[in-house]
Amino acid sequence: MTTVTSPRAVLGVVLPSTNTVVEAEYNDMRPPGVSFHTGRIYIADENLGSDGKMESFLEDLRTQIGTAVRDVVTCKPDRIVMGMSAETFWGGAQGAAQFESWVGEQSGLRVSTGAAACKAALEAFGARRIGVITPYQPVGDEQVRAFFTEMGFEVAAVRGLAVDSATGIADVTPEQIRQAFLAVDGPDVDALVQAGTNLAAVATAAQLEAELGKPVIAINAATVWHALRAEGITDRMTGYGRLLAEH
Structure with missing residues (x-):
């Protein structure tokens, strides 16, 4: 839904609790009348020091992601934006499609993923x-x-x-x-x-x-661009790469 402060779009962003970059970069690229609101996925163990540790990290994330989606949906966003990356690529083309579909089912909303x-x-x-x-x-x-x-x-x-x-x-x-x-x-x-x-x-x-x-x-930059264009927001913004400036 739109609000007094965000008359163009309210976007729900789901990201790991360990992430400190998404909110900063997204807000740098935020056009007037749009807002980002985060649901954080609790990560108990941030260790990524091996293949096994990375897979364990993602298993932990999968057990918690539904709660983050549930929570951010309560602000009634227009779209879910996945401010996380690895899980959106996992399993190749089929895995990516299944993940996007699952988030859509959990949220009842359209979804933009990094992949x-x-x-x-x-x-x-x-x-x-x-x-x-x-x-x-x-x-x-x-x-x-x-x-x-x-x-x-x-x-x-x-x-x-x-x-x-x-x-x-x-x-x-x-x-x-x-x-x-x-x-x-x-x-x-x-x-x-x-x-x-x-x-x-x-x-x-x-x-x-x-x-x-x-x-x-x-x-x-790609994920912000994808979400904005999908919501009909076509502002061209400079300083963040050709994608947002030209497309």
Whole structure:
């Protein structure tokens, strides 16, 4: 529903309790008359130091996510926006579709996920061959690779930063993010894309686009873009990359 302070859209954002980047970056990109309201998924153990620990983290998340969705729906948002990444890619194309459908059933609302948003963003640019960066362990990288491959993209390279804790992802520096993007770039790569919503990549991605002359898509920018456009909000915003400025 719309409100006095948010006459254009009220968006419910679901994110892990360990995440400190989504709210900051989303609000940087918030157009007038739109508001974001969060439901936080309780995470008991933030350890991501191995493939097994990452899988345990996601199992913990799955047991708690329904509560976060339940809670944020009480503010009567127009749409659910998933401010989390790994789970939206997990299981490839089929897993991503099932997850989106499940959140829709739990909330009774339309849903924007990071995986669907990145796919739509790449299609908006006509990109086919891509380089991908993540903060994940190898098990997560392979899920992201599988999703994009099954969606018809050619994944030239994936660079996982293997950050060992969920909160630690927010400590990755702009220079580390920049170097990761450059490591998966090449003359035959059409676009670069980033997964991992606690990785503060929007500003770095926008800067690299200007330098490289190709799309560099940060997942938080893509997800905000997807949600806004789906709600009929077509404002063009500069400073956050070509996606929000041109599409």
